[in-house]
Amino acid sequence: MTIKDIQELLEAKGVKPSITRLKILDYLQRHRSHPSVDEIYRNLVQEIPTLSKTTVYNSLELFVENHLAQVLHVGDNENRYDADVSSHGHFKCLSCGKIYDFGIDFENIKVEGLEGFRVYDKSVYCQGICPHCKVNEKEVTNGKYGKRRNAYRQN
Ligand SMILES: [Zn+2]
Numbered sequence: 001m002t003i004k005d006i007q008e009l010l011e012a013k014g015v016k017p018s019i020t021r022l023k024i025l026d027y028l029q030r031h032r033s034h035p036s037v038d039e040i041y042r043n044l045v046q047e048i049p050t051l052s053k054t055t056v057y058n059s060l061e062l063f064v065e066n067h068l069a070q071v072l073h074v075g076d077n078e079n080r081y082d083a084d085v086s087s088h089g090h091f092k093c094l095s096c097g098k099i100y101d102f103g104i105d106f107e108n109i110k111v112e113g114l115e116g117f118r119v120y121d122k123s124v125y126c127q128g129i130c131p132h133c134k135v136n137e138k139e140v141t142n143g144k145y146g147k148r149r150n151a152y153r154q155n
């Protein structure tokens with residue numbers, strides 16, 4: 001997507017395409033690593049010296065409201081953002097902190113106990129160790145996820 005495409009996308013959603021918003025959405029579309037407010041701020045502040053973390057946060061929340069991005073709540077008290085608004089699951093590696101996308105059929109997940117509820121938002125979030133970190137697995141087993149991971153291993 002070019003900046004022009006992004007501008008049109010924002011306009012189509014009725015969002016005023018300020019330079020800052022264009023840059024933030026452009027960053028989010030180019031970096032599919034589910035960046036945080038901090039990461040986006042750090043990478044754009046050189047280019048936009050007037051940028052503040054509040055502006056980054058407010059812009060991202062505006063994108064979420066207008067379905068241009070989705071927000072992930074993946075612990076660490078830090079929201080992560082995703083320009084891919086299609087339904088997919090997320091896997092967080094507890095070793096490298098990377099968040100991976102995976103495909104999931106949300107329509108066919110068996111849910112019990114929500115009869116009569118109206119569901120607005122579905123998300124699937126897994127955490128564990130990614131294949132790249134598996135070699136260094138021992139370091140993580142000593143941490144707070146040690147017990148759970150050992151239990152899992154016995155299955
Ligand atoms: Zn990893």
Ligand SMILES: [Zn+2]
Pocket residue numbers: 034082084088089090100101
């Ligand atoms: Zn994602």
